[in-house]
Amino acid sequence: MAKIIAGVSSSHVPAIGAAIDNKQTEEPYWKRVFSGFEKSKEWMAQAKPDVVILIYNDHASAFSVEMVPTFALGCAAEFPPADEGWGPRPVPVVKGHPQLAAHIAQSVILDEFDITVVNKMEVDHGLTVPMNLLFGSPKEWPCPVIPVAVNVVLYPPPTGHRCFMLGRAIRKAVESYPEDLRVVVFGTGGMSHQISGPRAGLINSKFDKAFLDNLTKDPKKLTRIQHLEYMREAGAEGIEMVMWLVMRGALEDKVDEVYRFYTVPASNTAVGHIILEPHRRAAKKSAGKAKKPAGKMKRAAARAKTDRVRS
Numbered sequence: 168m169a170k171i172i173a174g175v176s177s178s179h180v181p182a183i184g185a186a187i188d189n190k191q192t193e194e195p196y197w198k199r200v201f202s203g204f205e206k207s208k209e210w211m212a213q214a215k216p217d218v219v220i221l222i223y224n225d226h227a228s229a230f231s232v233e234m235v236p237t238f239a240l241g242c243a244a245e246f247p248p249a250d251e252g253w254g255p256r257p258v259p260v261v262k263g264h265p266q267l268a269a270h271i272a273q274s275v276i277l278d279e280f281d282i283t284v285v286n287k288m289e290v291d292h293g294l295t296v297p298m299n300l301l302f303g304s305p306k307e308w309p310c311p312v313i314p315v316a317v318n319v320v321l322y323p324p325p326t327g328h329r330c331f332m333l334g335r336a337i338r339k340a341v342e343s344y345p346e347d348l349r350v351v352v353f354g355t356g357g358m359s360h361q362i363s364g365p366r367a368g369l370i371n372s373k374f375d376k377a378f379l380d381n382l383t384k385d386p387k388k389l390t391r392i393q394h395l396e397y398m399r400e401a402g403a404e405g406i407e408m409v410m411w412l413v414m415r416g417a418l419e420d421k422v423d424e425v426y427r428f429y430t431v432p433a434s435n436t437a438v439g440h441i442i443l444e445p446h447r448r449a450a451k452k453s454a455g456k457a458k459k460p461a462g463k464m465k466r467a468a469a470r471a472k473t474d475r476v477r478s
C-alpha cells in the first residue's frame with residue numbers, strides 16, 4: 168500500500184526562482200536563503216520519495232480570475248512550466264502520476280470532498296520554486312509530482328480547517344492505493360508577507376514562528392485561525408499559509424520535526440521551511456542506523472534557529 172512518509176512545507180517566493188535562474192545563489196543576500204535548504208536537499212536525497220503531492224496556489228498562470236477552482240487536482244501525465252511574463256522558467260517539465268491522481272480524485276470525491284479534476288495545466292513558481300529548494304536543479308525531476316492547486320488569490324479562499332480536512336482526505340486516499348509508493352506531501356506558500364497597499368512589506372516573525380511551533384505540536388489550534396487574523400497578523404498574502412495545513416492534515420496527529428529554517432527577508436517575504444515525519448517512523452529510526460543523520464539534522468535546525476531567526 169502507498170504511504171505518506173513525510174510532510175514538507177516551504178515558502179515559494181518567485182524571486183527565489185529568479186535568483187536560481189539568474190545564477191545569483193552564491194550572492195550573500197541569496198546565500199543566506201539557499202544555505203537553509205542544504206540539509207533539506209540531503210534529507211530529500213535520502214528520503215527518495217516515489218511521488219510528491221505538492222499543494223500550492225496558482226498565481227493567475229493556469230487559472231485567470233475568470234474561473235478559479237477552490238481545490239484543483241492535477242491528473243495529467245505532465246505539467247509544463249508556465250510563462251509568468253518573462254518566459255517559462257528553465258526547469259524540467261513536471262511528470263504527473265495520473266493513476267494515483269485519479270485514485271485520489273475518486274477517493275476524495277466519494278468522501279464528499281468535491282475537488283476539481285484538471286487534465287491540462289501549466290505550473291508556476293508556486294510549484295517549481297519549492298521543487299528547486301528541495302531537489303536542486305536537475306535535468307529531470309527525480310519523481311512524479313501531483314499538483315494540488317488551492318485558491319488563495321480570489322476571495323473567498325477556503326478556511327484553514329477545510330484545508331486541514333483536505334489533507335486528511337488525501338491521506339485516506341493515498342493509504343488505500345494498492346501499489347507500494349512512498350509519498351511526500353508538500354505544503355507551500357507564505358510565510359507572512361503583503362505585496363501591495365499601505366502595509367506592503369509587512370513581516371511578522373512572531374506570528375510565523377508560533378505558526379511553525381504549532382504546525383508540529385498543535386495543528387488543530389492553527390485550524391481555528393480565521394481569514395481576518397491571517398490578514399491582520401501575516402499580511403494579505405499570509406493567507407497562503409492555509410496550504411501548509413493541507414500538508415499537516417495529511418500527516419498523523421503526532422509527528423517529529425526533523426528540520427526547520429526561517430529567515431527574513433527574501434524579496435519582501437518571510438521564508439519558512441519545515442520537515443515533519445510521522446512519529447512512529449522517527450521512533451524506528453532512533454533504534455536503527457538512521458539515528459545519526461536525524462541527530463545531525465536537529466543540530467542543524469537548532470543552528471538555523473540561532474543563526475537566522477530574527478524577531
Ligand SMILES: [Fe+2]
Pocket residue numbers: 179224226293356357407
Ligand atoms: Fe504565492
